[in-house]
Amino acid sequence: MNLAVCIGSRFGGARGALAATLGLSLGPIAIVLCLALLYEHFSYLDSVKGLLRGISAVGVGLIASTGFKMMRDELRYPAMFLVVALTIIAATVFHLGLGYVVLLVAPVAIFLARKKAQAL
Secondary structure, eight states: OHHHHHHHHHHHHHHHHHHHHHHHHHHHHHHHHHHHHHHHHTTTTTHHHHHHHHHHHHHHHHHHHHHHHHHHTOOOTTTHHHHHHHHHIIISSSOOOOHHHHHHHHHHHHHHHHHHHHHH
């Protein structure tokens, strides 16, 4: 998006930047709106429910894979596991939503990240 704004403003000024931004964002927005309309119309079907269950399982797997890759780097600084523990406890034991978990854990994570950066 940033590159589109830069190129659009270079060749067309503010109008070019706006056109480039709209050109990159209107297509995906239209696709998402069409998918939302299709879901609203066909959400009662068992096949659609199964499809979405499968997609959510793939999403969980991708997120877990990314988390494990990131955790490999944190093995060198074990204090960061406090952030992992706080996140798991807040989400599973206390059933807090994502926003509350982030608000709760972010200060600890930022503090530990600064300590880690100073140690390196």
